[in-house]
């Protein structure tokens with residue numbers, strides 16, 4: 001029987017990991033199955049654009065995996081049993097159970113409501129494609145005369161607010177954030193950001209914590225009421241509850257705790273990468289949920305899976321956090337470098353050059369998923385029993 005590798009989730013981490021593994025592992029020895037809820041690879045980092053009204057190119061997973069031998073299972077993962085090594089999935093045909101020998105957990109993240117009442121019932125978000133399309137329909141309904149409240153002051157909130165304001169100039173966009181808007185940016189970048197918000201006419205309420213979302217607006221901790229036709233919750237991401245219920249060791253926020261090689265510290269035949277993994281980066285802090293982290297962690301996870309299963313040396317991938325590239329609508333952006341202490345460096349790229357850099361990042365991230373070996377020739381390795389040598393290397 002072939003060794004069964006199951007990859008959960010086909011986002012930035014999972015889709016490229018599956019493609020990479022399929023090109024490095026011998027098909028006579030390995031069977032690779034990818035389970036994903038949607039038939040497409042979703043460019044999550046462009047979902048604010050989709051919500052604002054732009055049509056994004058579709059990237060069918062079946063077409064991406066064609067010729068690789070990967071089995072694609074379109075279904076929703078509802079449970080993982082790490083003791084029994086099974087995954088429960090549901091689709092239109094009902095519930096099914098998939099057995100695995102090695103699991104790569106890359107289910108990503110979704111919107112995090114921080115327990116704020118009303119978010120789930122009344123707010124919109126851009127953390128997944130169905131949600132982004134729902135917001136888009138709502139913005140269409142508002143037409144040229146409505147108000148949009150964006151909650152949050154970090155990357156997603158900034159990108160969502162500016163994209164909506166640029167694409168739908170008839171709407172009045174307000175942003176409320178509990179901290180300072182872009183407070184972590186270098187002074188030059190922050191000035192650029194505030195000028196952009198000014199140019200778009202976005203009203204900014206800093207040090208304003210939203211405590212409740214209602215059908216027609218939201219209420220802040222100091223009692224300020226914001227009327228809004230669409231409240232966009234962009235105040236952070238949370239992971240899916242599947243890992244926490246699986247028996248795997250997880251952090252308080254539900255992310256899978258992994259060792260430096262991305263193996264679960266409790267179940268070494270399970271690996272995690274991307275937003276679902278909790279791993280300390282080179283700067284001594286947890287890697288942030290980001291597309292770049294998904295790239296680095298998937299590289300490390302696939303190197304470890306191949307090494308553990310075939311006896312090859314496992315190379316160490318740098319788990320660095322280098323900076324953010326934040327779009328401000330389609331023609332403006334900020335590319336902020338971050339140092340080893342996770343603080344913004346004084347150097348940043350702003351305006352058109354940064355917008356070009358962001359466009360290159362967007363193109364590059366899809367290319368890296370389509371061509372996970374970067375077009376380089378590969379060798380297919382055979383399974384070895386040496387895999388179990390690595391059990392003692394698992395960090396506790």
Ligand SMILES: Cc1cc2nc3c(=O)[nH]c(=O)nc-3n(C[C@H](O)[C@H](O)[C@H](O)COP(=O)(O)OP(=O)(O)OC[C@H]3O[C@@H](n4cnc5c(N)ncnc54)[C@H](O)[C@@H]3O)c2cc1C
Nearest residue numbers: 009011012013037044045076077107108274275289290291
């Ligand atoms: C609007 C927006 C803008 C962003 N901009 C940036 C940016 O500029 N730069 C940056 O670095 N990061 C950005 N991010 C964050 C980035 O998108 C994530 O960090 C990245 O997608 C994580 O990759 P991943 O592979 O871990 O998860 P994902 O890309 O989310 O992939 C997870 C996959 O799992 C599937 N899945 C989830 N649950 C289930 C289930 N139960 N059953 C089956 N399948 C399931 C999903 O359909 C998806 O295909 C942005 C995010 C958003 C929402």
